[in-house]
Each structure stands twice: as structure tokens, then as C-alpha cells.
Amino acid sequence: MLWDRYRGVLPEWELCEAACRTPAPKTIRTFPSRRPDAEVLRRLSAQGFALEALPFPPHVYRVTNEPFPIGRTLEHWLGYLYVQESVMALVAYALLEGTQARVALDLCAAPGGKTTHLSELLPEGTVVAADTSERRLRALGSNLQRTARLNVLSLRADGRSFPLGAAFDAVLVDAPCSAEGNAREDPRVLRDLPEATRRRLSRLQEALLRRAVRLVRPGGVVVYATCTFAPEENEAVVDRVLAEHPDLSVEPLSLPVPHTPGLAEFGGRRYDPRLRDAWRVYPHHLDSGGLFVVRLRRAGVEGAQWASPPLVHPSARIPENEAYRRVERALRLVTDDLGVAPHHLQGLRWMVTGKHLWLHRCSAWPPAQWEPGQRWELVGCGLRAFARWGRGEQRPTSWLVQWLGDRIQNRLDLHRDQWDRLLAGQTVPVSRPSGFVALSFQGEVMGAGLVRAGQVRHLIPAERAQQLREALTLRAP
Ligand SMILES: C[S@@+](CC[C@H](N)C(=O)[O-])C[C@H]1O[C@@H](n2cnc3c(N)ncnc32)[C@H](O)[C@@H]1O
CATH class of the missing domain: 3.40.50.150 (Vaccinia Virus protein VP39)
Known part of the structure; x- marks a missing residue:
């Protein structure tokens, strides 16, 4: 076997071989910037998961009881954890x-x-x-x-x-x-x-x-x-x-x-x-x-020189005044329609690309000699916050709405059966004026929705919606 060649260089060969005969325990890493560990652990343990903190690295937990794959929990879907060795x-x-x-x-x-x-x-x-x-x-x-x-x-x-x-x-x-x-x-x-x-x-x-x-x-x-x-x-x-x-x-x-x-x-x-x-x-x-x-x-000491990210991505070819208009409309939607206090967006920047409006906190941007299209292409810059929609309009993405979470005042909390209907592709009657809303479940924001003529539908991308459906089904009632 290939590993035999390391027998002579690994002093603890037997221990290593024995470990390799069993599957490694699954481990997860949490994101304290998203949710405190205690909250994530409490939520997981309420669903039957048992987790043990490792002495190092911090925020890494061994999953010692896993009633169903932890990667299919709502907490994973919401981005509160990453399954990582x-x-x-x-x-x-x-x-x-x-x-x-x-x-x-x-x-x-x-x-x-x-x-x-x-x-x-x-x-x-x-x-x-x-x-x-x-x-x-x-x-x-x-x-x-x-x-x-x-x-x-x-x-x-x-x-x-x-x-x-x-x-x-x-x-x-x-x-x-x-x-x-x-x-x-x-x-x-x-x-x-x-x-x-x-x-x-x-x-x-x-x-x-x-x-x-x-x-x-x-x-x-x-x-x-x-x-x-x-x-x-x-x-x-x-x-x-x-x-x-x-x-x-x-x-x-x-x-x-x-x-x-x-x-x-x-x-x-x-x-x-x-x-x-x-x-x-x-x-x-x-x-x-x-x-x-x-x-x-x-060796040596030298500070790095970086530019600030531009408002308009160079390959987008959008005039600056049009970009400002898009950002203003987006801001109005966040503050007026979703009811987010403006100070929650302080210190954040926007970047306009052809299809999207990105909200980010990146402070470095490739220097001028990095010609876009030559050797590199932008895939993303922070959060994909708005997407082009209809005739030149833009709509908030579920990523943005989920990240804004509790900061959103205008939330529409739906019961489990209403979520089932939404995720099955149906609309649900609501008494709300037309416009964008944040849809929540048990008070937690899940994604964006659109109300039209007293009916709401979700704007969660199809694959994510399918995963959410599964996560809600696996979750204890
Ligand atoms: C070991 S994996 C990286 C895992 C990743 N760092 C993580 O923690 O999730 C190696 C990665 O290198 C990428 N890769 C292969 N050749 C590359 C290249 N020439 N330039 C950049 N990435 C390359 C592969 O696509 C693969 O995603």
C-alpha cells in the first residue's frame, strides 16, 4: 500500500494507521460574527445534535451525535456554520x-x-x-x-x-x-x-x-x-x-x-x-x-499600496451618474420599503456590475495595471445585494435580506404551512401593500418576498428554496 512508504519516517506509525481505520469525526466551524456560538449550539442541541468544543482551534466543534446531516440543518442554510475538518x-x-x-x-x-x-x-x-x-x-x-x-x-x-x-x-x-x-x-x-x-x-x-x-x-x-x-x-x-x-x-x-x-x-x-x-x-x-x-x-519591510474599490466595475461600462441612481434606488428600498435604519449601512460600500449591485466592506482593489479581462475576472465583491430585474429595475436578493435580518422592520412572519406553500411555488394571501418584504419564520428572516395584489411569493433562488424546504422538513416541529 502507498502509505507503507511513510512507515520509516513516521514514528507513531501504528497510531496513525489505527486512526485511519475509522472514519474521522465530523467537525464544524462557527462564525461568531454571524451568531454567538452559544446560540448556534443551543439551536442544534434542540434538534438532537451533540457537539464538543475542541481545545484548538477556537470555534471548532466535533459533532458527537448527528440525527441527520448537519450540513442540511437550517443553521447551515442560514450560514451560521461551515462543515470543515x-x-x-x-x-x-x-x-x-x-x-x-x-x-x-x-x-x-x-x-x-x-x-x-x-x-x-x-x-x-x-x-x-x-x-x-x-x-x-x-x-x-x-x-x-x-x-x-x-x-x-x-x-x-x-x-x-x-x-x-x-x-x-x-x-x-x-x-x-x-x-x-x-x-x-x-x-x-x-x-x-x-x-x-x-x-x-x-x-x-x-x-x-x-x-x-x-x-x-x-x-x-x-x-x-x-x-x-x-x-x-x-x-x-x-x-x-x-x-x-x-x-x-x-x-x-x-x-x-x-x-x-x-x-x-x-x-x-x-x-x-x-x-x-x-x-x-x-x-x-x-x-x-x-x-x-x-x-x-x-525579508524586508514594506507597506502595501492598494486602491479603493471603484463604484462601477470597469468592465460594466455604466456611466457614473447611472450607477449613483441605482445605488440611491437601492438605498431607498432598504430604508423605506424594508424599514432598515440608515446607520446599519454605515461604512459599507457599493459596487455596480452589469447584472448586480454588490454591498461590501473590501478596502483593497487591484491596482491600475491589473487590466480586467486579462488574467483575472471579477466573480464577486462582498454580498450580491441587488439583481437586475424587469425593465432596468433591480430587486433585493435574499442574501441581502437574510444578512440584514433583525435590522429589518418590515418583516412578514409566516407560519410553517404558509412556508410550505410558498416553497412549493404557490402564493399566499397577505394583507400588505404591494412591494418587497422580508419573509421570516419564527421571527428569523429567511429571504426576500414580493407582494402583488394581496399575494406574496418568495424570491429565493430555486436551489436554495429546495434546500430550505428540506431543512424545514428535517427540523423538529
Ligand atoms: C485543495 S483545493 C482548495 C481548497 C480550499 N482552499 C478550501 O479550503 O476550501 C485546491 C484548489 O486549487 C484550485 N486550482 C487548481 N489549479 C489552480 C490554479 N492554477 N490556480 C488557482 N487555483 C487552482 C482547484 O480548483 C481547487 O479548488
């Missing part, structure tokens, strides 16, 4: 620990486990999240909206040729890899990899790390992480990049987590001895998956 929740700390980072880049971001975590740990900062895969970018987009990440700018971009010219405080390369650390979930990952695949992967990983080193400012930090144990994809990759960059040092991590050091040699190859400061977290260490992680720092 506990070991993967170390990576955001490895990147940000002890830094004053303001702008971080997640070069391989989808589906967003680490991006959403970085954004939570950098409430005043901006996270730029890039990926190449169309399918995975869609998953990233939906996770960013679900968990209401207002400080994330997401881009379609190839990390190997990510535009230069901006200097990030911190760059994460969570590289595509052979995923041996996921063996507890899928033993097929332990099949021997064809040599050509291994070489292709390590070339890709090296190109991504090389780019990351060029994208970080002097004094900034790069973290390289994989979920595999293969030294060809870990120490060997970092070793080659270190050899080319005398201005890079390896920084020890000081997180309170058991691990073994990076390898000094493997299969007759010697690696830079500084790689002993890399971490190998095996499945038995955290009763989770596997992780290789190393933190590099670029």
Missing part, C-alpha cells in the same frame, strides 16, 4: 498568527473553507480569493453568500499567472494535491499515483508557490499547505523554491497542536534543513484528516 481550520491561523495583515490572498480558494475562515479572522481587512475551476468557483460563491462574507473579493484567475503589481501582506497556497490525508473519507486516494501525475502535480504546486512568493510584500508571509503526505508535493516543492529565494525564511509555527516536523530527507533526497520547521499533522494528531503546512516570510 478540524485540521483544515489550522491553516488560517498558520497564515495570520502574529501578523497585522490587512490584505490577504487565497490563491486556490474554492470551495471556500479557508477563505471564509480568513475573512472571519480579518474583519477589518480584505481577502482576495482566486480559483480556476468554474464548478468550484460556483461553490465558493454560494458559500461566500451563505456566510455573508462582505470583505471577500473573489476572482477567476490562474494562480500561476496571477497579476503582479499588488503586494499582499499574506498569501495562502492551499495547493491542489494527491489528497492522501483524506484517506479516512475515501481510501481510493491511497492508490499508487502514476509517476506522471505526481510530476504534473508537483510542477503545478511549484508554479503556484513561486507566484505566491512574487505576490507577497517584503516582510509578508506565505503559507504553503496540502492535505497529502507525499514529500514530492511538500518538502521537495518548498525546497526548490527556497533555493531560488535567499530572501525567504521558514518560520516556526506556534499553534498548540500535536504534529511531527517536516522531513529532512526522503527516498535518498535531502531537503533544506529549515524544513524541519514545517508541520506534518497526521490523522491521529487531531483525530482528523492530514495536513502539511509551512510558513515562509519574505
Whole structure:
């Protein structure tokens, strides 16, 4: 078996093997900026879930009783939690620990486990999240909206040729890899990899790390992480990049987590001895998956220069006065129709693209030399707050309404049977004037609705509505 090759380098081989014979316990990470942990735990425990806090990382809980998949709860649907392996929740700390980072880049971001975590740990900062895969970018987009990440700018971009010219405080390369650390979930990952695949992967990983080193400012930090144990994809990759960059040092991590050091040699190859400061977290260490992680720092000190995001995305070609009109109409709708006090929107910015109006808290925007359309394309900027609708009109999205939540005065609370009818595609009679409303269930805002001629219908996208229907069905009455 493939893993046998690590027998000689892993002192606790038996423990590791034993851990790998059982599935890893499921873990979730909460978002204290969205809802206090105590509230989320109380709600889950009322449905029969049992959760145990881990000593580290914070806000990560092991699910010890799961009456139905936790990813199908209403709390998940509302974006109060993310199902994430506990070991993967170390990576955001490895990147940000002890830094004053303001702008971080997640070069391989989808589906967003680490991006959403970085954004939570950098409430005043901006996270730029890039990926190449169309399918995975869609998953990233939906996770960013679900968990209401207002400080994330997401881009379609190839990390190997990510535009230069901006200097990030911190760059994460969570590289595509052979995923041996996921063996507890899928033993097929332990099949021997064809040599050509291994070489292709390590070339890709090296190109991504090389780019990351060029994208970080002097004094900034790069973290390289994989979920595999293969030294060809870990120490060997970092070793080659270190050899080319005398201005890079390896920084020890000081997180309170058991691990073994990076390898000094493997299969007759010697690696830079500084790689002993890399971490190998095996499945038995955290009763989770596997992780290789190393933190590099670029010598020097230099502040990063960033522009502010523009009101109109350059590719939208919308005159500024038209953009202002769209923002004014949106603001009126939020304050007058939904009844939100204007101070709730203080400090937030808008961005107009062809189809959407985004509400965000991103303070950094690619510099002028990043020509849109060349090497990068905007996927999202904070919350997709309004969508084009009808003849030049725009309507509030359910993402916006859900994020505004309790700040909305004009709520229409519907009973369970009314929700069933709405989610089955029917309208429900209501005594409200025509216009947009926030629809709630047991006082909690679920999404946007539209009242016309005394009938309301929901404006929740079809797939989300289907998930909500399931979540409400699974929930105890
Ligand atoms: C290990 S996964 C990232 C997981 C993600 N960081 C998370 O925590 O949810 C690696 C990602 O790299 C992306 N990827 C592959 N090649 C890439 C490239 N050249 N540039 C940017 N991303 C790439 C894949 O699409 C995949 O989403």
C-alpha cells in the first residue's frame, strides 16, 4: 500500500494507521460574527445534535451525535456554520498568527473553507480569493453568500499567472494535491499515483508557490499547505523554491497542536534543513484528516499600496451618474420599503456590475495595471445585494435580506404551512401593500418576498428554496 512508504519516517506509525481505520469525526466551524456560538449550539442541541468544543482551534466543534446531516440543518442554510475538518481550520491561523495583515490572498480558494475562515479572522481587512475551476468557483460563491462574507473579493484567475503589481501582506497556497490525508473519507486516494501525475502535480504546486512568493510584500508571509503526505508535493516543492529565494525564511509555527516536523530527507533526497520547521499533522494528531503546512516570510519591510474599490466595475461600462441612481434606488428600498435604519449601512460600500449591485466592506482593489479581462475576472465583491430585474429595475436578493435580518422592520412572519406553500411555488394571501418584504419564520428572516395584489411569493433562488424546504422538513416541529 502507498502509505507503507511513510512507515520509516513516521514514528507513531501504528497510531496513525489505527486512526485511519475509522472514519474521522465530523467537525464544524462557527462564525461568531454571524451568531454567538452559544446560540448556534443551543439551536442544534434542540434538534438532537451533540457537539464538543475542541481545545484548538477556537470555534471548532466535533459533532458527537448527528440525527441527520448537519450540513442540511437550517443553521447551515442560514450560514451560521461551515462543515470543515478540524485540521483544515489550522491553516488560517498558520497564515495570520502574529501578523497585522490587512490584505490577504487565497490563491486556490474554492470551495471556500479557508477563505471564509480568513475573512472571519480579518474583519477589518480584505481577502482576495482566486480559483480556476468554474464548478468550484460556483461553490465558493454560494458559500461566500451563505456566510455573508462582505470583505471577500473573489476572482477567476490562474494562480500561476496571477497579476503582479499588488503586494499582499499574506498569501495562502492551499495547493491542489494527491489528497492522501483524506484517506479516512475515501481510501481510493491511497492508490499508487502514476509517476506522471505526481510530476504534473508537483510542477503545478511549484508554479503556484513561486507566484505566491512574487505576490507577497517584503516582510509578508506565505503559507504553503496540502492535505497529502507525499514529500514530492511538500518538502521537495518548498525546497526548490527556497533555493531560488535567499530572501525567504521558514518560520516556526506556534499553534498548540500535536504534529511531527517536516522531513529532512526522503527516498535518498535531502531537503533544506529549515524544513524541519514545517508541520506534518497526521490523522491521529487531531483525530482528523492530514495536513502539511509551512510558513515562509519574505525579508524586508514594506507597506502595501492598494486602491479603493471603484463604484462601477470597469468592465460594466455604466456611466457614473447611472450607477449613483441605482445605488440611491437601492438605498431607498432598504430604508423605506424594508424599514432598515440608515446607520446599519454605515461604512459599507457599493459596487455596480452589469447584472448586480454588490454591498461590501473590501478596502483593497487591484491596482491600475491589473487590466480586467486579462488574467483575472471579477466573480464577486462582498454580498450580491441587488439583481437586475424587469425593465432596468433591480430587486433585493435574499442574501441581502437574510444578512440584514433583525435590522429589518418590515418583516412578514409566516407560519410553517404558509412556508410550505410558498416553497412549493404557490402564493399566499397577505394583507400588505404591494412591494418587497422580508419573509421570516419564527421571527428569523429567511429571504426576500414580493407582494402583488394581496399575494406574496418568495424570491429565493430555486436551489436554495429546495434546500430550505428540506431543512424545514428535517427540523423538529
Ligand atoms: C485543495 S483545493 C482548495 C481548497 C480550499 N482552499 C478550501 O479550503 O476550501 C485546491 C484548489 O486549487 C484550485 N486550482 C487548481 N489549479 C489552480 C490554479 N492554477 N490556480 C488557482 N487555483 C487552482 C482547484 O480548483 C481547487 O479548488
